[in-house]
Amino acid sequence: MASRSPTELLTSLGPDVPNQPPHSTPMSSTSGNGDSRTPPNTVQAACLACRGKHLKCDGNTPCGRCQIHETECIYVASRRGYKGPRRNPPNPGKRPASDSPPSANGDTCSLIASVTRPMATAPSVSTFNPAVVVAESPATPFTASGVNGLQLYRSQYLNGGGALVGPDTQPQQTIPERCLNSFYYYFYPGHPSVLPKEHLLKMAKEKDLAHLLAAMRWVGSLYIDVGPARATYFEEAMRLVYAQDVVRDGYLVQAMVILLIGLDGSCQQEKAREILSHVERIAIEIGLYTRAFATLHGGGVPRVEESWRRTWWDLFVVDGMVAGVHRQTNFLLFDIVADNIPRPMYLEDFDDQVFSGEEREFSSFAYRVASIRNLGRMMRLPNNGFPSEENVSRIESLLSNWRMHLPPTKIDSLNKDCQLDEMMFQAHMINHACSIILHQPLSQLDSSPARDVTACAPHRAVQSGDNFNIHTRHIIKAACEISKMVTYNVPITSHTHFFTCVLTLSSIVHLSKWALYFIHDEDDLRQQVRLNIGALNKLSNVWKAANTASGQVRGVAQEIYRAKKAQQTNPQFWVGFTQEEIISSMAADEGIMSEINTMLTSAP
Structure with a gap:
């Protein structure tokens, strides 16, 4: 089936979202350049933030760029060109090697890119913020899935004696704080699209994120006992996301996705599908699926740009899961051609990795997206209620290829340290669910x-x-x-x-x-x-x-x-x-x- 344009998909959605204002002006991007009238200083070393983005650094402490973006400014000695201690004394007249190592980040998106470079080539994002744990890419601004995101986030709750302290047991916390911690402790590892907590709260001082925080507190309250505050947070979140003056941006998309997931799990599936229809329209209207969106609205901060990319793909996965397990929707976003994965890695590189000859391990988030795309291909089969043997074989080839070409570290849902990789857990879960949905109509199991x-x-x-045919074996195995x-x-x-x-x-x-x-x-x-x-x-x-x-x-x-x-x-x-x-x-x-x-x- 040919992909439809975003305009056609918006038309197919029907009337606009009720009680929503017209399309708002996008959030202005923050320039990362200094004053062009001031000649750049000659400095011995650039800070890690400027070095990682190949930008000039004024050498101050903190530098001007880090002051603008409110990031920690750290200087380390460069090791570019270092080949061990020299046997002869250095030549005083020789020009020293550059202090700016090649960036391992570049435009690589941690959604797709793998880790094939040593940590010494680029600063880890945890250098800028120790609370952000990097799993698979040295430049990944999020807790990726090659290492257990849940356990790594929970490690922040370790007390001095090494015992695990959960969000509901930390002393002197208000109910809103407990709910927000509960969100990050339980919910965030499975849907890691919003900014990490420290950065989100800092952003909330500059922007009105009341609707997003209310949605996060409501979902967090589902895991702990907070009494009547749970209903209060839900009513507040619903009122704010449908307010007349709400800005239709990525933060609104994040808030609505969190709400629809919580509603779906709370047996309010009709309301969840209503919100899903609204958030699909908003995401398409603002161009969340485009590469330009992350650049324009990221303010030059890789962590924020990554948040926007993950927001689109998490909505994409949720849309597919709702369509697959409930069979009430048709996975609308599958027909959108998204290009928000930056160079040098595209989803096409993921699909063609066997033929390119490159030995590359992609992120767990990428395998999760690939798994849900197979579900979308299955849902686009003609006569979906009772597909032909030929079409079933075609989709089964996709499911089997996905499993057979997993690298050794992704074969199961545990990493090398035997900790859960939630993104791979969901990827395998989706693959097995696809197998049952695909083969069940042709099976012989009453x-x-x-x-x-x-x-x-x-x-x-x-x-x-009378007998177990091959389709029956597939669904029993899954x-x-x-x-x-x-x-x-x-x-x-x-x-x-x-x-x-x-x-x-x-x-x-x-x-x-x-x-x-x-x-x-x-x-x-x-x-x-x-x-x-x-x-x-x-x-x-x-x-x-x-x-x-x-x-x-x-x-x-x-x-x-x-x-x-x-x-x-x-x-x-x-x-x-x-x-x-x-x-x-x-x-x-x-x-x-x-x-x-x-x-x-x-x-x-």
Whole structure:
């Protein structure tokens, strides 16, 4: 399907956002150059900020450029051209080597670029701000995903004795502070688009970001007990994002994306889709998907420019997830041709890496975007309700290629230190969900036993067959891989709430197979069901949608158990099985149902 222009997509969205003012003048960009009338000073070394952007530095402490952008001004000795200690004394008449090393940043975007250069070639962004932890790129202004963003952010809460201190246990905090810390502690690793906390609060002193902060506090309040303040923050956020005088800019997009994610996880899916439609229009109108947007509105600060790029791609991922798991929207943003990845890396370089001959490892954020793009390609298949074998094979090639060409460090969702990489977790999660959505219509696994599991999407009727065909094997494999993701030794609530619906997809497959007939590996299957129910039960402490899904999955599991117990009274049911197998199966059934009943009574 040919990509539509942004104008055509805006037209397809229908009328403009209600109670919104006309398109506002974009935020003026801040020049990073000094006064052109003053000749540049000759300095022995440039500060790290100027050096990283290949800009002249006046040598002051702090320099003029760092004063303008309010960044920490640090000078270090250059090591460009250094080849170890010299054997002979230096020549006094020889011109010293330049103090400006080549930048590892350049225009490289940490969304796509990988780390192939040593740290010595460019200053780490953590040099400018120790609170910002860099994972995969020395110049990445965000916590990237090659290292566990959640654990790294949480490391800021370590007290002197080394114990982990969460946002709800820090002393002398107001409720707004607790909610904001909770946002960064729990929610931010899964959707890292807003500025890091320190920089956002500094920006809030210069700009009106009340709507964004209110949205962040509301989502943060979902993870902790703050009483009536939760409703207050939500009402404030909704009032501010729809205010008549609100500026239609990237900060408004960030606030609305946070709100729609929280609403979707709180079982207010219709309201979430309404906000999604509005934020899609705003993002297209302001050109958030273009390379120029980050440049014009970044003020010459790489960290801010990166925030705008991630804002677009996080909205892109959320749009795809809502469309894929709820089957109520059509992934509108998939048809936008975005070019906001700066040189030298483009998404085309990611797609063509096998043919270019370059051995390059891309960022986890890039693999996450690539995974959701495969979902978009699947949704653009003709006759999406019942695709042809040829089209299914074409999309399966994309899904399989995505998995097979992952570098060793991205094969699972843990990094080399066995810490969670949330961006890769979501990338794998999306890939497995795509496999189920793609193959389920052509599988031969009767889905009617799980017809009451509708928390995320309407029931999809699938007719049963005599044998397990290749499509059935695909969905069973994907469902088991999703259940395996529960076993990572991290808090389940640290994942994006969309994991709820992916778990529900997996549970539908497990329950359909369990209801089919007695199989010899039935105990393994029952363990998968237990894992999913347990994970949904944990997620329900935060997300109402998980509570609904957990109740539905448990209810269907109990129905299947009762039906199988009734079948077991028929002697013909056990033909071909030994007495030991019969006793083992009955004991396993009793065990799983006992635990499911316990979960049911202890659920919040």
